[in-house]
Amino acid sequence: MHADTSPETTRGSAGTDESDRPVLRVSGLSKRFGGTQALKDVDLEIAPGEIHALIGPNGSGKSTLIKILAGYHHAEPGAVAELDGEPFGLGQVTGSRHDRLRFVHQELGLVGELSATDNLALSRGFARTAVGNIRWPEMERRTTALVERFGLAIDVRRPLSTATPVQRAVVAIAAALQGWEGRRGVLVLDEPTAVLPPGEVARLFDIVREIRDSGASVLYVSHRMDEIFALADRVTVIRGGRRIATRRVAELTPRSLAELMAGEEMETTYRPRLPAATDSAVLEVRNLWAGPLRDIGFSLARGERLGITGLVGSGHEVVPYAVCGAYTGAVRGRVRLPERSGRWTDAKNAGGLGIPLVPADRAGEGVIGDFSVGENLTLPLLDRLRARAGRLHRRRESSLAEEWIQRVGVRTAGRGARITTLSGGNQQKVVMARCLAQQPPVLVLCEPTAGVDIATRLQLYDLIERQADDGMGVIVSSSDTEDLLALCTRVLVVRDGRIVREISGRDITEPALVHAMEGTE
Structure with missing residues (x-):
């Protein structure tokens, strides 16, 4: 039996005509991997023209559900699925009935060495002449038209490795929507803002709303509750492989949604306890140059949680790698651990100091x-x-x-x-x-909660705070303001390769962080 079976929570509309028929309906979806029950009798309905959020703790079954819809996994016998009223086999990727179920995965699936034009052609083919030659001008016009639909100005001939994160996200969405104009269907977006800085998230939201307004439906997978409340019409919560509830977002609060996710009462806001003042430095960095960084210097005190942030490309994301000796480009400057040896170490040899790094790319690094x-x-x-x-x-x-x-x-x-x-x-x-x-005396974290649900996020916050309480110095490099607010007792804001602002204690607020990052103080 499902935890929530009321008609209002499982249908986008009370009407019965074709326009109100769910564009996607899945019922009785189960999946087992050996002794692990990943999904158990899950139901999901997405109404026409809605943004439907899918949320749940890590390990809840979200990824398995999406992979079954995408045809990567087969469902257990007994599952029923319809796309706009037409039955289709879950776990099958062939057939035109799947043409209106498109996916943009968290990793985007783009080839950075290729241009936007090439990447779009990889998914839908190249325009060719009668003798098989590629019609490049036509391909470039098609690509330009697709990305301009979302207000994106980009050179469609340049490698995507030179594009910004939001530009790459838009190219992935444009690739998914090729040949779909004006048709009912579902676009699945899996954690689309995971690597976006705050200034670009709002732009992506506008694009998602535009997709909905064009007649498509969106299944929006996210761990961030603020995104759910800003964007979604309805939300389905799954936990332990089961659907717990489907609710209208307007009827929920952050606390009530967190309780559905965690199965217990949760505190949804988290602010760090400020440590006692200390002059005991556990890490010192001087005259650090690496990539976009220009003469960076700072100290980290015992028990301090120091945030380092900025927009993508500002250089803040380079700091932790350079300090730990993991930056692959040219680097110069000095680093030392005063309580270990007191001697300064050339930054290019900082790896010998043994400062551990939790990297930004969990899967790749x-x-x-x-x-x-x-x-x-x-x-x-x-x-x-x-x-x-x-x-x-x-x-x-x-x-x-x-x-x-x-x-x-x-x-x-x-x-x-x-x-x-x-x-x-x-x-x-x-x-x-x-x-x-x-x-270690120092722990360095890069984007520590990227792709992590709220329950696990709070567990990580508590774990980090306990280490700091025991005297460990912690550096948190993040573009996620929620992490900075929850973890940091001091934040350094990097812009154009330099530290432009230091914010401490209760002065660390979201407006202060965003204004400092954007340069609009």
């Missing part, structure tokens, strides 16, 4: 997909885990992995499970545990 949870967790600690003759002390390794799985609350079938079987939030916990197990 944070985990090794072929390794288990335990192997990912203990990877940088192998020297400590060696027995005689250089062999790995397996029992000690297992004990350490189990200890940190428990300490950070990783939800997993066991330390031997492949890391890719975990949700994004639990993978992030593993990466953080790997860093914390090194017992």
